[in-house]
Amino acid sequence: IAGVQESPEKVRHDRGMFFRHPILSLMTLGYLGLVGWITLAPHPGLQQDSVLWRLAERLHHLPGAEWFTFDRLEFLANIAMFIPLGLFFVLLLGRTRWWLAILLAVGMTVGIEFAQQFIAGRVSDPRDLAANSLGATVGIFVALLLTAGKARRLRRSVRAVAPSSV
Numbered sequence: 001i002a003g004v005q006e007s008p009e010k011v012r013h014d015r016g017m018f019f020r021h022p023i024l025s026l027m028t029l030g031y032l033g034l035v036g037w038i039t040l041a042p043h044p045g046l047q048q049d050s051v052l053w054r055l056a057e058r059l060h061h062l063p064g065a066e067w068f069t070f071d072r073l074e075f076l077a078n079i080a081m082f083i084p085l086g087l088f089f090v091l092l093l094g095r096t097r098w099w100l101a102i103l104l105a106v107g108m109t110v111g112i113e114f115a116q117q118f119i120a121g122r123v124s125d126p127r128d129l130a131a132n133s134l135g136a137t138v139g140i141f142v143a144l145l146l147t148a149g150k151a152r153r154l155r156r157s158v159r160a161v162a163p164s165s166v
């Protein structure tokens with residue numbers, strides 16, 4: 001509508017997310033780099049040389065923990081690795097774009113699994129796709145829960161300031 005001015009909050013929100021949250025953006029980019037290095041770097045050597053394999057071996061020798069295999073530990077590690085991504089994506093994109101955070105995370109994990117087919121020592125695994133997507137989704141829900149109180153307070157303050165339409 002011509003002549004209608006945008007509120008300062010709307011203008012500030014529409015600026016690029018990287019300019020609104022430069023520190024969070026740098027943290028997210030740094031974590032994305034770490035995930036990229038972990039998931040896409042060529043994997044020389046045997047699986048038995050990995051930290052996860054050694055941890056699984058130690059857990060396997062504990063009484064009552066025989067069920068804790070390398071495959072289960074790797075699945076849980078993939079979930080844990082993607083929880084921060086879901087959290088970062090929601091904090092950068094905003095609560096109302098949580099669905100976009102899911103799409104980004106799933107798209108990223110599909111890209112990782114696709115790329116791993118062409119990297120020496122890497123194996124693309126559909127379980128990784130499930131674990132990574134689950135981890136990002138958990139992170140998204142954590143972000144929504146952690147920001148729910150502030151979102152509620154902001155809605156109340158906007159309603160209190162808004163003129164009545166009577």
